[in-house]
Amino acid sequence: MAATLPQLDLDGAFVGMTEFRRYSPIGSLAVMSTLFSMALLASGDSGGGGGGAIVQLGILLLIPFAMYFFMIRPQRRRTREAQELQRSIEVGDEVVTTSGLFGKITGEDGPNRFWLEIDDDVQIRIARAAVQGKVDDDDVADTADEAASAGPSESDD
Secondary structure, three states, X not given: OOOOOOOEOOOOOEOOOOOOOOOOOOOHHHHHHXXXXXXXXXXXXXXXXXXXXXXXXXXXXXXXXXXXXXXXXXXXXXXXXXXXXXXXXXXXXXXXXXXXXXXXXXXXOOOOEEEEEEEOOEEEEEEHHHEEEEOXXXXXXXXXXXXXXXXXXXXXX
């Protein structure tokens, strides 16, 4: 049997072959069309029970909603609460900074900085954003009790 060579028509195209056009959508359209075509193929192969593909598509669509409610929304709430706290700081408030320093606000140094007294006659300048929270009187008493019960350390000889 002799090998046959492909035949060309007058335009230079192979006889019996159709033209193949490449289509590549951009961005999320590619993902959506791929998911949709996979869902259609899965439902066509099952012989009429396309419920599984619909469930899978539904799960894929629920993932962004779950991420919003479990991750993005709580982070926005925490950020909003921190901003409200930082706006409410006034001179005379007992605060704790993000680095763990406890002190009393003694003055303002512009709209974004405070003077914080951390010991007698020891003041430092801090940014408004460095304030982590206000300290209640109960918290101050608890820390003083813990320091007193610990006693002097061995390095204080």
